[in-house]
Amino acid sequence: MPQSLTPPVDWRNSKLESELLQSDLWVFAYGSLIWNPEFEPEAREHVSVRGFSRKLCIASYRYRGTKVLPGLVFGLISSCPQDQCEGVSIKVPLEGRAKILDMLWHRELLNNVYIPTFIDTHTSNQSAIRALAFVVDTAHPQYMPNLDEKSASERINMAVGLRGPNVDYVFNTHRALKAHGICDHSLEMVVSLLDSGSDSQRRKDS
Numbered sequence: 001m002p003q004s005l006t007p008p009v010d011w012r013n014s015k016l017e018s019e020l021l022q023s024d025l026w027v028f029a030y031g032s033l034i035w036n037p038e039f040e041p042e043a044r045e046h047v048s049v050r051g052f053s054r055k056l057c058i059a060s061y062r063y064r065g066t067k068v069l070p071g072l073v074f075g076l077i078s079s080c081p082q083d084q085c086e087g088v089s090i091k092v093p094l095e096g097r098a099k100i101l102d103m104l105w106h107r108e109l110l111n112n113v114y115i116p117t118f119i120d121t122h123t124s125n126q127s128a129i130r131a132l133a134f135v136v137d138t139a140h141p142q143y144m145p146n147l148d149e150k151s152a153s154e155r156i157n158m159a160v161g162l163r164g165p166n167v168d169y170v171f172n173t174h175r176a177l178k179a180h181g182i183c184d185h186s187l188e189m190v191v192s193l194l195d196s197g198s199d200s201q202r203r204k205d206s
Contacts, residue, residue, distance in 0.1 A: 010105070016132075019118060020101060023094055026131035027104070028121050030054050030087035031074035032169060035176035038107070039100045041090035046180050047121035047129060048086045053079045054184060056152045056170070058113055059142040064161040064169050071159030071166035072152055074173065075114070075136035075143070086182045089121050089131045113140045149186060153193035167194055 019025075027033065028049060056072040065071025076085060092100055108114050114134035121129045136143055147155070159166035174191050177184055 016116060016118065020132070021097065025092040025094075025097070026089045026121070026129050027092060028076075028087055028119065028131040028133040029090050030076050030085060030133075031173050033090065034088050034180070035172050037090055038103055039092070039096075042093050043091040045089045045121075045123050045129060046086070046182070047089045047123055047131075048084050049076075049119055049121050049133070050084055051078060051081050052085045052119070052133075052135070053077050053083045054085045054087070055145075055186065056156070056190060057144050057147065058136065059144055060159070060161055060166070061142070062110065062161055063163040064166040065155075065159035066161060069159050070155065071161055071169070072144070072147070072155050073169065076133055077136050077138070077145075086177075086180075086184075087121075088180055089129045108134045111140075111142060113137055113142045149189040150193060153190050156190070157194060170194065 026045075027037075028047070029037065031054070053076075054074055055077055056074055057077065058073045058075045059065070060071035060073045061067050063071075064073055105116075109116070113136065115137050117133050117135045118130055119133045119135075121131045123129065138145070156166040156170055163169070170187075170190065171194070174184075174187055177187070
């Protein structure tokens with residue numbers, strides 16, 4: 001069974017502390033951590049996770065939106081056993097580990113919408129890599145499970161936060177997934193709608 005904890009909590013005082021400080025620590029990246037981990041990984045592996053799915057389902061009030069115009073960022077959702085989420089497991093170096101964990105906790109748990117959880121990821125040859133994942137707390141008020149691709153794209157087209165336009169976040173994640181040979185059909189649909197919206201706006205402005 002995966003080990004998890006309910007935030008807010010300092011990783012140093014969590015029941016995951018001993019595992020976080022082991023020589024081999026991997027993090028399962030499924031969104032912006034793929035293209036902007038904010039540290040240099042020792043290794044990267046294209047992996048899949050069974051029983052989970054990726055979705056644009058977290059309202060962003062800070063990094064990619066505001067309280068007035070919330071953006072959307074990705075969440076990893078525990079779902080049906082037959083579901084599978086592909087991503088990248090990135091290896092965290094032992095040197096500077098504490099500072100990296102401090103950064104990850106501040107970045108991912110700022111609003112406590114994710115629950116840090118150790119899960120099993122699998123490479124293409126079915127080798128298992130145990131990795132830390134930031135899984136959605138589905139009881140959190142920022143969790144938005146009922147948005148379809150059209151509604152999501154409308155929000156994303158409008159939202160801008162401290163880290164820039166929401167569309168940049170989505171396009172960057174889409175490009176990063178494609179670079180690893182990963183196709184996310186729901187994301188493909190959102191991106192196609194964002195492209196259409198951008199083209200329409202350009203035609204309107206010209």
